[in-house]
Each structure stands twice: as structure tokens, then as C-alpha cells.
Amino acid sequence: MKVIMQWTYGAAKKPSATFTSDWVDAKQALIIAMDLEKSGRLKHIEFQDEIGTVWTRKELTKLLEETAAEPQDATVYFDGGFQKENGLSGIGVVIYYTQGKKEMRLRSNRLFHELQSNNEAESAALMEAVNMLEELGVHHQKCTIKGDSQVVINQLKGEWPCFDDVIGKWFDRIEDKLNKLGIKPEYEHIPRKENHEADKLATLALKGESISSRLAL
Template identity: 30%
Template sequence: MDTLNFDGSCDPNPGGIMGFGWVINWSTGKAPTEGSKEKKSSPSNTNNVAEYTALKEGISNYLKLGGKGPLQVYGDSKLVINQMSGTWKINNQNLLEINKQIASEIKKHDLKVKFGWVPREQNTTADRLAMPGSSSKNSSKTSSKASSIKPEERKFVADVNSSSLSPQLRLKINELNTEPSPGFKSFAQLKVGGMDSFSRKKLEELQEEAGKKASSIVQNEFPKNLTHQASALRWMLRGLSTDLAVRKVQIDVEISKKKKR
């Protein structure tokens, strides 16, 4: 059976930029199809509207690409999944309108669809694509599954359990390090919560502590920005793996850019 995973985001919620992401896995064995779009800020934008729109875009693209069904749809929005399944009432007029549009498209093509909820941790690719500014923005493309480093293959500069961190931060870093493909939201929610022993250290000191290999990684990733290099090294020294530390800084940069729009 073909499967469709979808996710939507709105930052800030409500009224912010909306992002929509979807991933189609084909039962024929051909490479998955990923797609994403975004919509500029508007007072009517909300997380729920974004989730519904992501589903609508995903199904529309599935049909355009010749999908005939049956189709299993997965999303981490309980509201959308339960309303599309008919088990929850729809009280919001905007959501009702999108719901009707999706139902009409399904009926028009006589598409057999099942809806199922999954936790965010099992929806990481769609979650990534739903981030405004994602690499697939405003496009739908066929690609191999997103490559990810297996947790057991990750490289570390420091042991998180030996670092002088708060118990909450240590727990969050451990969770990320053991997650094969952490989503955008997981990185966005990772915060020091003030200042720690690494916050005040300058780049030269961080480079000396982290070593030449780690310093080379951040120089290659952020060649013209010493601030970003320092931030990535700080996360490595806190115990985040080298690949995730780089990704954390990249996401922080994207969030900062969105706030300035």
C-alpha cells in the first residue's frame, strides 16, 4: 500500500509563516517523493490550518503523480486525523472548508484512503519539510530516503553525562543523540536555559577544547561566520554529536531569519 506522511507548521502561531511538508512512499518500490511549500504570514494562518493544507497538498501531489490507491495517510496531528476519519467534529469554519476540499478530491478520484495518527518522532521527514525554508521549498521531487547517521555511528567531542549541565538539558541531549532523524521541533526546543560554563568561552578556547577535527567541521559548515562556529562547538562540548550540533545551529539560524521577516 502507498503511504503519505504530512506535517504543517506556523511560526509564530497564529499569524506566522506556514510551512507544509509531505512524503509519499510507493508500494512499487520506486524512490519516495518529498514535497514542501510555504505561505507568507497572514492573520488567518494557524498550526491547524497548516496541518490541513499539508494533507491537501500531499494528496493532490499523490494524484498528480499517478497514485491510484489504496493510500495510508499518516500525520502527527490528532485533530486532522480524527476529523478526516469522522470521529471528531469540526467547529472551525476554515478547517471545515479545507476538510471538504480534501474529501471532495478523494471522492472525485474514487481514492481508497485510511488515516492513522503517528507520534512526531515517527514523522520526522515530513516535519523537516514543513519547516519554512526547507531545501524542497515550493517543490515536489523524487529522492531517496533522507540520509541519516545511525545513532551508533555518531561522533562525539565530549560525553554528555560528564558535562556540567542541568539534568533537563542532559536528558534532552541524550534523547537527540539516540534519535536516528530528529525533527525540526526537537532542535528548536533544545535550549540551555540561561548561561552555562560554555556560554562565555570564546572561539579560540572552544577550538582548543574541541580539537582540530571538530574545529575543521564547523569551519567547513560555517566558513564566514565565527559566531556560528562557536555555537556549534559549544553544543559539541556539551555532549551533542558533531552532526547534530551543526544541525542545531543551522536550525537556530533559520529561526532567527524567520523572526526578522
């Protein structure tokens, strides 16, 4: 979790000034705040997280204590494949995250029979990823989401229009769930070679091989 610090600094009976930091790890921000307080010239300080919530030092300290065991810094990779000849779709999802002091990886794939296009398979893969984030307990934080479909990623970012009603409904469900969880997505288009894990999982799903695993790295 990262925050922006904003504080007012000044000596007694002298002009004060307000300062704003760059993004700082929340734990480091609290250490800096303690150091500023020792100077005796810190008048006010607050912390804004990546989804725009503003915290006092006491509130941020409590938040970090309460969420110490929860997943943080999640990065999602998703991919979907569609076979027009038989109407089958395979999806793959890989989520990297930290939990406590451990780096973790979660992988999953699924086979679908009812999807109609490759873009719908991509959308179903992302919906699956968001559901997995919910099951992990990821909430009220920024999450990086990476996929190799330029069309889907740019539509999710709002840079390209979506004229397909079916895909639009998938996007609505994805957005609703992210909002419910308080997750701020940062979508990133990546080359297929950088999405090889999710791509392989989707391919295995099409071959009838089901994967579900969690691994400490």
C-alpha cells in the same frame, strides 16, 4: 492492490458451497483462482478490491495489466507548522509508493503566507499531499495517510467534531478530491518522531529552503 475472493465450489449434481477469503494480493489471488479452476469444481469466482469494486477474473487480469506501471501501495506522511509571530506556515509531504518493481519516495515542501493557524497548516499539507497523489497518477485504491496532529487526524476520521469553518472547508476540498480520484483514505495518527521527515521538510520551508525530489530506494 489487495482483494477479497469469493467463490462457489462444488461437484456436479452435488451441493455447492460459497467461500470468502481474507485480503490477498491481487496477483496471488489470480494464481489461486487458476488453481481452483484446475480442480473442475469451481462454479463462480469474483474479487472485491479495497474500495468495494467487484471484478471478474477477466476484468481483474486486465486491470492489473493496465495498471502495472502505475504507482501502487502509497503511504503519505504530512506535517504543517505555523509561526504566529510572522504569520508564516511551512508544510512538508513525503509519499512512499511502489512503481513496477521499484520502491519510490517523493518529497516536497512549501511556504505559505496566508494561513491562520497550525491546524490550517496541517490541512494545507494534506491538501498538497492529495494533489501530489493526483500528479503521480494514484487512483482507485486504498491509501494510508499518516500525521502527528491528533486533532486533525481524528477530525478527518470523523471521531472528533470540527467546529472551525475554515478547517471544514479544507476538509471538504480534500474529501472531494479523494472521491474524484477514487482513493479510500486510511488515516493514522502517529507520534512526532515517526513523522520526522515531513516535520523536517515543513521546518525547512519556514527557513526558506524549497525541497522537491523523487528517489528510487
